[in-house]
Amino acid sequence: MSACDVLIVGGGPAGLAASVAAARAGLSVLLAEQRPRLGGAILRRALDGGPPRMAVPVRHLRAWERLEAERCRLGERIRLMCETVFLGVDGAGRFLLEDRAAGRVKAIRPRGVVFAVGAVERVLPRPGWELPGVLTAGGMQLGLKETGEIPDGSVLIAGSGPLPLVLAAQLVAAGRLPVAVLERGQPIGTGLRHPLLAARAMASWPHLIEGAAAMARLVRFGVPWHGGWAVRSVRQAGEGLEVHATDAAGRERLYHVRHLVLHDGLRPNVTGLPATEAAGVPVLRAGDCRDVLGADAAVLDGARAGELLVRRIADPAVPEGPLPAGLGAARRLQDAFTALCAFTAPPIPPETVLCRCEGRDRVTLDALGTDPGARTVRLIGRFGMGLCQGRFCADTVSEFGGFAPGALAGTAPRWPLRPVSVAALAALDVTDSDEPGVGQDAANGQSC
Amino acid sequence: MSESAGKSFLWNGRAVRFQPGETVAAALRRAGVTAFGSAAGGQQGRYFCGIGACQGCLVSPAEGMPFEACLTLARPGMVLGPVLPAEGPGA
Numbered sequence: 001m002s003a004c005d006v007l008i009v010g011g012g013p014a015g016l017a018a019s020v021a022a023a024r025a026g027l028s029v030l031l032a033e034q035r036p037r038l039g040g041a042i043l044r045r046a047l048d049g050g051p052p053r054m055a056v057p058v059r060h061l062r063a064w065e066r067l068e069a070e071r072c073r074l075g076e077r078i079r080l081m082c083e084t085v086f087l088g089v090d091g092a093g094r095f096l097l098e099d100r101a102a103g104r105v106k107a108i109r110p111r112g113v114v115f116a117v118g119a120v121e122r123v124l125p126r127p128g129w130e131l132p133g134v135l136t137a138g139g140m141q142l143g144l145k146e147t148g149e150i151p152d153g154s155v156l157i158a159g160s161g162p163l164p165l166v167l168a169a170q171l172v173a174a175g176r177l178p179v180a181v182l183e184r185g186q187p188i189g190t191g192l193r194h195p196l197l198a199a200r201a202m203a204s205w206p207h208l209i210e211g212a213a214a215m216a217r218l219v220r221f222g223v224p225w226h227g228g229w230a231v232r233s234v235r236q237a238g239e240g241l242e243v244h245a246t247d248a249a250g251r252e253r254l255y256h257v258r259h260l261v262l263h264d265g266l267r268p269n270v271t272g273l274p275a276t277e278a279a280g281v282p283v284l285r286a287g288d289c290r291d292v293l294g295a296d297a298a299v300l301d302g303a304r305a306g307e308l309l310v311r312r313i314a315d316p317a318v319p320e321g322p323l324p325a326g327l328g329a330a331r332r333l334q335d336a337f338t339a340l341c342a343f344t345a346p347p348i349p350p351e352t353v354l355c356r357c358e359g360r361d362r363v364t365l366d367a368l369g370t371d372p373g374a375r376t377v378r379l380i381g382r383f384g385m386g387l388c389q390g391r392f393c394a395d396t397v398s399e400f401g402g403f404a405p406g407a408l409a410g411t412a413p414r415w416p417l418r419p420v421s422v423a424a425l426a427a428l429d430v431t432d433s434d435e436p437g438v439g440q441d442a443a444n445g446q447s448c
Numbered sequence: 449m450s451e452s453a454g455k456s457f458l459w460n461g462r463a464v465r466f467q468p469g470e471t472v473a474a475a476l477r478r479a480g481v482t483a484f485g486s487a488a489g490g491q492q493g494r495y496f497c498g499i500g501a502c503q504g505c506l507v508s509p510a511e512g513m514p515f516e517a518c519l520t521l522a523r524p525g526m527v528l529g530p531v532l533p534a535e536g537p538g539a
Contacts (some may be wrong), residue, residue: 005454034500034519036469041499047469083521084499100520103512120501132483132494139498139518143474147467151477258482269501356496357505386488387503419506421513 004030004079006309007095007110009086013064013295014287014302015116020070022114023077026315030108032084032097039064039116041138042295044145051147054141054170059206060295067299081106086115088272088415094430098420105420107430112282112309115273116302119288122265123159124345125396128234129262130353133241137167137263150176153223153258158182158231158241160341162211164263165225169214172221179257181218182229183244184264185341189227194245201338206296207333221247229253230346233428235259246346265338266292269388271409282312297330348396355393357386365400374398374407384408389417457526460485466522473498473505473517484517485530493531495518505532 009013011033019029029420031038037045043064046053049430071078073309077108087096087105094107119135138157144150155178157164168181191198196413202208218225226247233244243255268290274283286305287298304324313316325335349355350362360383368381377383383397384390388409390397398405456463457536459476466475473495476484482491484507495506496504510527 036521047467049469085519100515118499121497122497130494132492135495135498138498141479142498147470147474147478151476151482152480182488271501325492353491356491356502357491358489359491387506388501389453391501418500418514419503422458 004028004108005060005111005313006030006306007032007097007108007113008116008306009113010040010116010287010289011035011038011080011082012042012116012118012120012287012298013060013067014118014289014305016064016067016071016177017299018116018179018286018303018306019075019078019112019302020067021303022310023074024070024312027077027310028101028113030079030081030110031078032081032086034083034100036082037081038068038080040295041142042298044142046148047146052145054145055173055208056145057210062303063296063299085418086117087292087417087420088413089278090415092131092267094283095278095281096416096425096428098416098424099416103424104427104429105424107277107428110281112284112313113274113278114284114286114302114305114309115270115289116286116298117269117273117289118291119266120246120269120271120391121263122267122395123262123392124264124354125348125354125393126231126233126346126348127352128241129237130356130359131234131236133258134234134260134262137163137261139296140259141167141170144170144174148174150174151259153240154179154256155259155261156180156182156231156255156257157261157263158184158229158243158245159191159261159263159265160184160209160343161263161265162337163266164261165211165214165218167261167263168223168225169217172217172223177221177223178261179255180224182231182333183225183227183341184230184343184345186227186343187340190340190342197336197339200332201340203329203336205383220324230343231260231262232346233349246402250317268292269391272413272418273413274413275315282309282316284309284312291331293327293330293334297327300324300326316364354396355383355386357388358382362400365397371402373402374403374410377401377403378410383423387419389414455524457522457524458528459526459528464522470522471518472507472520472522472526476517486532488532489532494495503517508532 005027008031019031053105083101228247240258243251286302395407456465464479487493496502500516500519506514508514
């Protein structure tokens with residue numbers, strides 16, 4: 001009954017690579033993207049549809065151009081629906097997509113689905129992390145890519161891993177010097193003590209060059225980078241934020257800034273996604289949504305998922321098979337980065353908000369008693385019941401509660417995943433799928 | 449109200465200019481609006497993740513469902529405010 005064989009959710013490198021792979025095999029593809037344009041977070045277009053307003057490594061641009069050329073060559077076999085979000089799977093086994101521009105919900109029955117909805121940032125809770133003015137590194141970076149602008153006011157960047165460093169260098173290039181970059185781990189000391197680990201982290205030339213260039217830019221412009229420092233608390237102070245940071249030796253620093261960027265890592269954005277099948281339809285995950293390996297690996301992984309899905313549609317019992325060698329290498333590189341930047345998270349004070357959606361704090365969690373179990377924490381404590389569905393609290397809450405992080409979400413996904421009007425759901429468009437988004441594509445300069 | 453006919457929308461009754469193709473969140477942040485008003489659990493609405501995951505930047509149009517300011521394109525004449533009325537349930 002559906003006009004498409006395959007549904008791909010997410011229009012970044014992995015989703016586009018999966019679409020191309022499935023279309024090459026002769027299947028018709030519906031590619032749904034929540035933004036007005038394809039590209040994902042890595043290739044977020046400028047407002048006018050042009051290239052990102054910020055240096056993106058050339059290899060990512062080239063890889064994207066190749067995929068776009070393939071998409072255009074395949075023509076009508078890949079149809080786009082932009083400004084469209086995945087809501088869930090209904091009782092009749094239909095995949096629900098909300099076309100936000102049209103205010104309509106479409107219900108389709110594809111023969112296979114790939115989710116390629118990227119990663120979500122990990123940010124550890126601390127007092128004040130819920131305040132306006134505190135944002136993720138990705139959140140800051142996306143604005144920069146779209147407009148080339150940074151909102152007025154001073155910026156402090158704190159967290160762990162390569163992204164805070166890269167973002168700091170990008171801000172410098174855009175003309176704004178961050179007050180400082182605070183890294184929780186001590187990668188330099190760790191690297192000197194464990195040269196083999198350092199060698200593994202430096203095994204990828206493109207990443208090595210990118211990191212070295214970012215660090216060189218910070219040094220050249222006198223932006224301080226402090227290893228072993230973490231933001232412990234934040235409070236509102238006038239129009240800005242007062243940020244309290246400490247290091248392992250207990251030394252303290254106080255910063256007064258307008259914007260605080262926090263980033264403690266990345267994890268697959270899998271909240272509310274079916275794992276291997278839904279309503280008998282085979283489902284796969286690709287790119288950072290399967291394993292956070294970055295944009296290079298996402299192209300490989302998207303193609304892998306697209307090809308595997310084609311085989312699963314013919315025979316659901318087809319085994320996954322070994323991952324391409326490039327994905328194994330990317331995993332080892334990420335493991336080495338993680339080990340280099342390893343840190344011990346400081347204790348979380350009782351007044352700390354854990355659930356950003358509903359302001360539930362650690363006192364509330366502790367009041368549930370010892371070993372309350374995931375069900376009590378969710379249904380009585382309401383942790384993980386807010387609109388983000390636990391994306392930003394599940395790790396911490398499950399650690400306190402002594403259960404697996406996935407347990408907070410319960411056994412059944414909570415659909416719809418996003419706010420949607422009852423009217424749009426009631427007026428469900430089941431005939432669907434014959435004319436998705438053609439006008440939109442042209443309007444967004446994405447037609448071929 | 450006449451300026452809202454051009455490239456601006458209303459935020460809490462104040463005209464906020466935007467560039468074509470820009471999201472509501474980007475325009476608000478450029479205008480210096482960091483706090484997006486009352487939200488659930490005594491929280492303030494605010495821009496955080498930029499990818500529609502945290503749901504922290506929900507804003508309400510005069511008519512219709514709240515939406516993520518970080519995903520939604522600004523359109524001329526939109527009338528927007530906090531996701532909850534100012535006297536909403538506090539923490």
